[in-house]
Amino acid sequence: MAPSRAGPTAEELDQRKIVGINPETVTDTTNTDFPGHYPGEDHSWDLERFRNGFQIEFHHNDPFDASFSLIGVDASIANAFRRILIADIPTLAIESVFITDNTSVIQDEVLAHRLGLIPFKGNQDGLKNFLRFWKKPEPGVEPTLYDFNTVMLSLNVECTHNPKASEDEEDPTKLYNHAHVYAKDIQFHPVGRQKKYFSGEGAIAPVHPDILIAKMRPGQAIELTMHMHKGVGSDHAKFSPVATASYRLMPTITITQPILGKDAEKFAKCFPKGVIGLEKVSRKEAAQKGSGYEGHEGELKAVVKDPMRDTVSRECLRHAEFQGKVRLGRRRDHFIFSIESTGQWNSDDLFLESVVKLKEKCAKLEKQVINMAR
Incomplete structure (x- = not known):
């Protein structure tokens, strides 16, 4: 048992939270073997102590961009939230593309890849509670498609001459019809109960309708259908709900x-x-x-x-x-988070959902530990 000693002073407690920034080096970059525990001191877990030291402060909160401070937790917890935001929150994205005709200059596989990366939005209740995950069938087995696991889309455009264009017109968007193919040209086809959840302003549609998919000239056309499924970022980046999810330590500047x-x-x-x-x-x-x-x-x-x-x-x-005259540092328990949503989730809802996912992971771990101890 480690020898007991007098409790740390307020200055020592404050210094433990600082990563030193020097002209050529960075000091105190590592925490103790067990974060927050020091020899000879009682740091047993106490809910009330954690509640008093834990804070969340929002700096700005927009649908596509949120910034907030997470104060009073270890880096392992902050990083768990970051990883969950990137990889474990489900979204809807194009998974299968069935091309009937593609005479544009973009190859089929490149076109399918571009379509898969377009972020879509829709009624939040339908996205979260109605739609479920779709399981890819074994080779040779017909896929089972239902209204609760598959969303149907189509893209059918053909480039033609614009008879109303002037003879000296040089702008291709005015000279031709559908010279540029945009995300807004994608059509959503509700099936079954999808009409109940995804209609009107809540219909499934691209977050940004002006995303350019292809450029065409008269005689070229694109005709295809698409299946959208629910997935997570750990399977493919197109399912990640965030453009970025990052954090940095709070800087400290002390004028001595x-x-x-x-x-x-x-x-x-x-x-x-x-x-x-x-x-x-x-x-x-x-x-x-x-x-x-x-x-x-x-x-x-x-x-x-x-x-x-x-x-x-x-x-x-x-x-x-x-x-x-000055001392620079960073607080090791103050994390400034930045979350940029791709549009299917509001940025603040993403963080709340990451808390739910972390709680689920902890419950699973607790169950496994209990089973191991038996």
């Missing part, structure tokens, strides 16, 4: 000695706009002994305004006048 006047202006330029602010030294600060501001009332001083904007470029550490 006053930075004044021209140096303060230069210091602010070492960081992205909005990270460092310039304020005037107050009379109270100038009168306080040992503050470093004595006799500098009214002069500009550098203050940390918004460290979240910082990119940790270390530019300030390259200037001699700032040596010993």
Whole structure:
């Protein structure tokens, strides 16, 4: 048993959360063998302690883009959310393409690949609760297609001359009909109960109707049908619900000695706009002994305004006048998440769904551990 010792000071507790950023090195990059546990200290799990230290703060929340801070968890938990967002949340995508006619310059397999990567949207209740996963049959076995596991689409376009175009027209989109084939040309054909879930504004359609699929000229045509199925990103990237799902550690900037006047202006330029602010030294600060501001009332001083904007470029550490006056770092338990949805899910719903998926994985693991212990 490890010897007990006096509890850590507040300064020690704060320093444990910081990854040091130096001019040429990065320090304290690894956590303890068991994250959050230190020899001689009692760090047994306590729900109330975790609840008091855990926070989620949203910075902006748009349907296609969300940014929020996940505070008070280990990197393994944050990374689990990131991996689930990329690989384990189901979406709908084109899986099978049956080409009847393709006389465009794009090869069949390239055309099918382009179609598969187009993100689609539809009624959320139908996508989440009505549609189920489709199982690929064994070789030689006819696939079983139902309204709850397969969505039918078609693309039937032919390029022709536009009789209304002027003789000197050079724009192919005006000179020809269907010179450009877009995602909006894809037609959805509801089958069975799909009419109940996917109709009106909730019909299945491309998220971005102006995605260019092909360019054609008179005499060329594309005629095909498509089957859409539910899948997850671990099977293929086209099923991933996010364009990006990433996180970074919260930067920390600590000014240890006053930075004044021209140096303060230069210091602010070492960081992205909005990270460092310039304020005037107050009379109270100038009168306080040992503050470093004595006799500098009214002069500009550098203050940390918004460290979240910082990119940790270390530019300030390259200037001699700032040596010993600033300390850079990153908080190891503060993760700034960025989620960009492809459109089938709202960005904030994606994170909530990742929490549900992680809970399911934990329940499965718990069951397996119990079975192993028997």
